Amino acid sequence: xxxxxxxxxxxxxxxxxxxxxxxxxxxxxxxxxxxxxxxxxxxxxxxxxxxxxxxxxxxxxxxxxxxxxxxxxxxxxxxxxxxxxxxxxxxxxxxxxxxxxxxxxxxxxxxxxxxxxxxxxxxxxxxxxxxxxxxxxxxxxxxxxxxxxx
Numbered sequence: 358x359x360x361x362x363x364x365x366x367x368x369x370x371x372x373x374x375x376x377x378x379x380x381x382x383x384x385x386x387x388x389x390x391x392x393x394x395x396x397x398x399x400x401x402x403x404x405x406x407x408x409x410x411x412x413x414x415x416x417x418x419x420x421x422x423x424x425x426x427x428x429x430x431x432x433x434x435x436x437x438x439x440x441x442x443x444x445x446x447x448x449x450x451x452x453x454x455x456x457x458x459x460x461x462x463x464x465x466x467x468x469x470x471x472x473x474x475x476x477x478x479x480x481x482x483x484x485x486x487x488x489x490x491x492x493x494x495x496x497x498x499x500x501x502x503x504x505x506x507x
Contacts, residue, residue, distance in 0.1 A: 383480045390472045399424060399432050401473070404441060404458060404466040412457035415444070441465050 368374045388398055402422050407413060413421065419429045433456050436442040441462030447453035458466070481489050 379480065383476060386479065387473055387476045390476060391469065394469075396469070397432075399428065400436060401466070401469045403429075403432050403436060403456075404462055404469065407442065407456060407458035408463060408466055412455055414447075415454040415456050418456060436462065439465070 384398070391397060391401065399422070402424075403418060406418060406421055410421070415429060415433055416426065418424070418433075419426050422429075424432070433442060433444055433454075437444050439461075441459055443457050443459055445455045445457075447455060481492070484492065
């Protein structure tokens with residue numbers, strides 16, 4: 358029995374329900390792949406933010422990614438122990454910690470990105486390339502319309 362035949366049609370008519378189900382499946386599959394490397398989604402998110410936006414004060418990473426400050430400290434400690442980020446205390450304000458990605462971290466992020474794209478290819482397998490681009494464009498428009506979106 359397929360999910361399509363067991364899911365109430367009322368739910369299948371809701372795009373938000375479909376987005377939620379697909380998102381949960383994609384997140385779970387990516388989390389499994391990352392767990393195989395001893396990593397979590399936040400690890401990848403921090404590396405991506407540092408690679409895309411440059412060095413950050415740790416507290417600014419908290420705001421940018423919406424992570425609890427104590428969780429962010431654990432993530433950056435774990436990434437620093439792996440040699441993927443560098444954490445430096447500000448000489449003028451010892452409470453301020455600046456975090457930057459290392460070359461080793463960039464290489465690790467490239468591998469994690471490949472994992473994420475492999476999951477994406479699995480999830481989007483029913484769509485051809487043109488449909489995938491159209492879906493991506495539509496999802497970006499919806500994302501930009503969300504409250505608090507950049």
